[in-house]
Amino acid sequence: MNLDNPPFSRFTHDGLELAFFDEGDPSGYPVLLIHGFASSANVNWVFPGWLKTLGDAGYRVIAIDNRGHGASDKPHDPALYTPPLMAGDAAALLDHLGISEAHVFGYSMGARLTAFLALAHPDRVRSVVFGGLGIGMVEGVGDWDPIADALLAPSLDVVTHERGRMFRAFADQTKSDRQALAACIMTSRDLLTVEDMARIDMPALIGVGTKDDIAGAPEPLAALMPDARALDIPGRDHMLAVGDKVFKRAVLDFYAEIGGR
Template identity: 80%
Template sequence: MHLNAPAFSSFQHDRLKLAFFDEGDPAGDPILLIHGFASSALVNWVHPGWLKTLGDAGYRVIAIDNRGHGRSDKPHEPSRYHVPLMAADAIALLDHLGIRQAHVMGYSMGARITAFAALAFPHRIRTVILGGLGIGMVTGVGDWDPIADALLAPSLDDVTHERGRMFRAFADQTKSDRLALAACIRTSRDLLSAEQMAKIDMPVLIGVGTRDDIAGSPQELAMLMPHAEALDIPNRDHMLAVGDRVFKKAALEFLHKHS
């Protein structure tokens, strides 16, 4: 158990029990955090210090365990993991907590979920922070079928695909339900068009590590949106950019500017 692990609660949505934490200043501006694939609220936001960073800055910090992840229910049907469904889960959490509008921050798959939520529920979202996903949101992020295969392999020793090995090792380390993750990766890659991105008109910050070989350019994505800015996170890859202090500093400045 992590030393400073927050208390988790749960709520029901779409026939699933979904876990979340609600920490920080109850009177502060709410920010909803949406984690990446094979991660969890704890692994993505608590361990890398985001809960502390945002909590110390006076925010009410809420994070969901996406379906298939963390302490939430883990269906094994790929049809349950299309991104609009997970975006609806996130907004349902705001409903559950009685929050009319929040800042929303997502990393990697969580950034994709955040963008879908911003399109479908624009009145609920004040600002958007996207981490670990740039123009790949529109153009795709390569072939992920080998990752599903890696998750279903008997053991890590059986996996030769490099990115597959990385995610399989991460899934083993986080003791994830690999069948749920394999189902998730098959259908959670829904793309948004350039025209759809252009409709996201709240302030947006996009942070991507300069060594990230998954995300694609944050500048190219920012250019598609009316009020977006891009941030290069120096010398960080996809796994390490999330907790970077350059990213945290930029996020705090961005939120402060739009609070």
């Protein structure tokens, strides 16, 4: 196992080459990780220690670089970044690996994609963890059009929108394809309805930092779902909640409680 610097493989779906890693215990129950906007499998899951945490606990840990991100292909057409298409990439990765069912754990945009995956393929999803996205899944998370503008601006110096500056700086730090990210943010924000959330009936954990001003609270989202529990991650904002030890312990306890079928 290489839990600190995993090798990536590639597969093709929907005309795109997509990168992923498949680490941990190959005989362990699979956990599929779906990262957030402007992030990558490494930035979201390896660097904050999730791969090591889950791998050391005996899980098979799989993470995809979403289209437009990481080492995956980066088309510039916004029509290619709708949540059903991006969730379809994750389902195709399970097919590629011959995995019939997995725990699915998404952060921020990845949480939304996890919800779309659970709705489209409920038989493939043993449980869901939504990190960094609470009732914003249904009610929205504010105006993100300035994010696209910030990504396409000639430099960070001319960006005045606070959230735009945060994501532009993050994209610059990760050396991302900013045009692909701008295309993604234009069309990847479809909301789920109250009725949609009620249909996601597998066990669910929703973890949001108490200082997260993007996600919306986890408790109202959990209340819409048949088998969901909410977790407040103390003192963490949207960027820092992902690697928090309270979150990690809660996820491990959640998986231990529900097990794999």
